[in-house]
Amino acid sequence: MLGRNFRKHLTLKPLRLQHDSPTEFIVSQWQHDKSKINLKYCVYRVSIFIIFFVSWIFTYLKEPPIGKPRWPIYLTNWGFTLIMLQNLLNSIMLIVSLISEKVINKSDLKEKIVRIYPVYWAFNIISTPVAFTISIIYWTLIFGAEGATFTAMNFIVHGLNSIITIIDLCVVCHPIKIFHFIYPLLFALSYTIFTIIFYIAGGTTKTGSRYIYPILKWDQPGKTTGICAGVMGLMIVLHLFTFGIYRARIKLFDRFVRPRIKESVISNGEEHDSPHSFYNKAMAISEYI
Numbered sequence: 001m002l003g004r005n006f007r008k009h010l011t012l013k014p015l016r017l018q019h020d021s022p023t024e025f026i027v028s029q030w031q032h033d034k035s036k037i038n039l040k041y042c043v044y045r046v047s048i049f050i051i052f053f054v055s056w057i058f059t060y061l062k063e064p065p066i067g068k069p070r071w072p073i074y075l076t077n078w079g080f081t082l083i084m085l086q087n088l089l090n091s092i093m094l095i096v097s098l099i100s101e102k103v104i105n106k107s108d109l110k111e112k113i114v115r116i117y118p119v120y121w122a123f124n125i126i127s128t129p130v131a132f133t134i135s136i137i138y139w140t141l142i143f144g145a146e147g148a149t150f151t152a153m154n155f156i157v158h159g160l161n162s163i164i165t166i167i168d169l170c171v172v173c174h175p176i177k178i179f180h181f182i183y184p185l186l187f188a189l190s191y192t193i194f195t196i197i198f199y200i201a202g203g204t205t206k207t208g209s210r211y212i213y214p215i216l217k218w219d220q221p222g223k224t225t226g227i228c229a230g231v232m233g234l235m236i237v238l239h240l241f242t243f244g245i246y247r248a249r250i251k252l253f254d255r256f257v258r259p260r261i262k263e264s265v266i267s268n269g270e271e272h273d274s275p276h277s278f279y280n281k282a283m284a285i286s287e288y289i
Helices: 022-026 039-061 068-073 075-102 107-142 152-171 178-200 221-267
Strands: none
Touching: 022 075, 022 107, 039 068, 039 075, 039 152, 068 075, 075 107, 075 152, 075 178, 107 152, 107 178, 107 221, 152 221, 178 221
């Protein structure tokens, strides 16, 4: 018989985008006082959004007239759009929360805007492993096959996206859960289905090819299906990689930062459970999944 602790996880609950501390989505892991919005962190988040938004616009504008209608067919642009949107949502949450604290002094406004965190979380869960996957697949399998040249824009959409994503994983405070791998997997499946429909419908790329990417040749269904399955497997592995970074981030915080926060709390005569000693509840073993 299955143990009680195991059986209780055989539900859809681990897949829900719910968290006990929504404010984790608008603070940095490394700020000491997590009861308030950190201005430096807000500037960082907005700056990242501006970088991605401007780059996102240029990915479209740089296309020749024949390429613009076909801009939406590429996985790179799907992934880059997700990254841009998740940074947009996070910037909105931070800016509104900062205004509610510093300008109009309305805590209820902050509470209301933070309620959109599940949408941001979903975008973040999907875009993170997708960014890594795009970088790995592009530079190992596609760059040479397409005879592409190295350009600044090429690096931004296929390289800088992953670099900033890794930095972001080390800076944010919100959790990553193992079972949430289902979301990037569904995203990959959706794109796979799209490429099949695109091929069957007789769609062509900006160069006139029937293959969106050289590795997606649906006139060779067996091989291409295997490649897609392999990419989905890679995406799951990369999601676990992001979970590992999350765990390492918490351990480093506990080792080097939390003791200093406790010393500050004690010296100021505050309670140990004050917002200054914020605890990542997702580190409880039952929250890993």
